[in-house]
Amino acid sequence: MTLKTLVLKKFATLVSNMQNFKSNFILGTFKSKWDKEAVDFHKAIGVPNEEAEAMNGLETVAKNYQGKDGKMNLEWIVEAASDMNGDMSIEFGKAFNIDSPMFGGKAELTFWLINDNHVIILTKSEGYGTIVFNEQYEEKGIKITYMHKESGKMMIEKWIRI
16 A cells, blocks of 8 residues: 555545544533633633632533534533633634634634544634643543643643533
């Protein structure tokens, strides 16, 4: 098998994964609570201290579902901070822009579906710089590792499936 054939096969598998995410762990409703580690991470990436401290204990609910257009939709609700709520329609492998306090204002996001339970998100934000989200989905929830390019800071966050 030539290198070109191997690359084309890998690309075809990736495209197939992008179009066929219905039967995996990514869809569902998840809940997380920001803790001291999250507060410290957000301070390190540029969130003002007072705002970061106010995040301590905030609960977020995220819903991942398939829209009528076949795309994955994501809705998030921060009950104690409604200005941070939002939603988006995701086309895997394609960058799109959003303006949301959750992402530090204006940001460009690109989602990649690696396999049935693994998503990588690259976020380039005016407010926070570049952050890579490495999301591992499983039956009980999500483990997200955040990596901030400019500061080198990392954080691991657990979400439970509800």
